[in-house]
Amino acid sequence: MPTALKDFTQHSDVPFYQPTGNEEQLFQTAWQQRLPLLLKGPTGCGKTRFVSHMAAKLGVPLYTVSCHDDLTAADLTGRYLIKGGETVWVDGPLTRAVRHGGICYLDEVVEARKDVTVVLHPLTDDRRILPLDRTGELLEAPENFMLVVSYNPGYQNLLKQLKPSTRQRFLATEFDFPDAETETAVIMRETGIDAERARLLVRIAGNIRKLTGIDLEEAASTRLLVYCATLLMADIAFDDAVNAAIIEPLSDDADIKAGLREAIGIIRG
Ligand SMILES: Nc1ncnc2c1ncn2[C@@H]1O[C@H](COP(=O)(O)OP(=O)(O)O)[C@@H](O)[C@H]1O
Numbered sequence: 001m002p003t004a005l006k007d008f009t010q011h012s013d014v015p016f017y018q019p020t021g022n023e024e025q026l027f028q029t030a031w032q033q034r035l036p037l038l039l040k041g042p043t044g045c046g047k048t049r050f051v052s053h054m055a056a057k058l059g060v061p062l063y064t065v066s067c068h069d070d071l072t073a074a075d076l077t078g079r080y081l082i083k084g085g086e087t088v089w090v091d092g093p094l095t096r097a098v099r100h101g102g103i104c105y106l107d108e109v110v111e112a113r114k115d116v117t118v119v120l121h122p123l124t125d126d127r128r129i130l131p132l133d134r135t136g137e138l139l140e141a142p143e144n145f146m147l148v149v150s151y152n153p154g155y156q157n158l159l160k161q162l163k164p165s166t167r168q169r170f171l172a173t174e175f176d177f178p179d180a181e182t183e184t185a186v187i188m189r190e191t192g193i194d195a196e197r198a199r200l201l202v203r204i205a206g207n208i209r210k211l212t213g214i215d216l217e218e219a220a221s222t223r224l225l226v227y228c229a230t231l232l233m234a235d236i237a238f239d240d241a242v243n244a245a246i247i248e249p250l251s252d253d254a255d256i257k258a259g260l261r262e263a264i265g266i267i268r269g
């Protein structure tokens with residue numbers, strides 16, 4: 001039987017994650033039913049933190065791969081390398097998770113090369129197998145193997161979307177930035193900042209998020225608010241902290257940056 005989900009929330013080895021809905025229950029059920037899970041949502045809203053939280057709670061190893069446009073199937077499955085004059089096969093992170101059990105988490109999976117989906121398909125249907133052509137092995141995923149992938153559907157790049165035939169193999173859930181109260185609590189917990197300043201940052205983000213899609217490609221994320229609070233806690237002046245953690249990361253355009261500064265000035269009063 002797969003490991004039951006125990007209440008380890010007080011355990012210091014479990015990374016802090018503040019749930020915003022029933023995502024923990026969904027994850028646990030996917031785990032128990034051996035179904036792959038797809039997390040959608042904007043950058044910096046807590047997807048990666050959620051997965052490390054759940055892996056720690058379940059007590060299984062987590063293999064995280066940040067996908068990029070050069071990532072190939074071999075980066076996931078493994079390759080032959082020359083070691084001390086000998087050629088040895090070295091498992092990639094996906095193979096390790098399948099061979100020894102654990103959660104394999106492919107972050108920003110749409111960035112990866114097309115051949116990656118070919119490796120994922122037999123793992124996502126009920127065969128749960130990983131054929132390794134290079135070694136001639138056919139690995140069967142153990143009970144405690146789980147595949148989790150995430151991507152940001154908000155990306156403007158239409159070419160970079162997950163194919164429906166791939167998407168339909170996963171249970172899927174959508175993440176978004178937490179409501180104001182939850183986000184305030186997250187920032188306080190992550191940085192130790194006081195409620196008043198945490199609330200102000202959340203208000204600022206709320207206003208900037210309304211501009212997303214018009215002037216800004218990406219929203220001011222919870223991650224950026226955590227960065228900003230970290231700078232404030234290091235006694236960096238408010239304007240400098242906002243500049244370095246929110247404005248500069250969001251835009252390169254002088255007019256947009258000036259607009260953001262003005263908007264933030266008004267909110268701050
Ligand atoms: N619900 C949450 N609980 C705890 N921390 C959160 C939460 N949402 C966001 N964060 C904070 O935001 C940061 C970025 O989140 P992350 O999981 O890396 O985002 P994503 O993977 O969606 O891009 C985390 O390191 C954490 O500080």
Ligand SMILES: [Mg+2]
Pocket residue numbers: 044047048049107
């Ligand atoms: Mg992430």
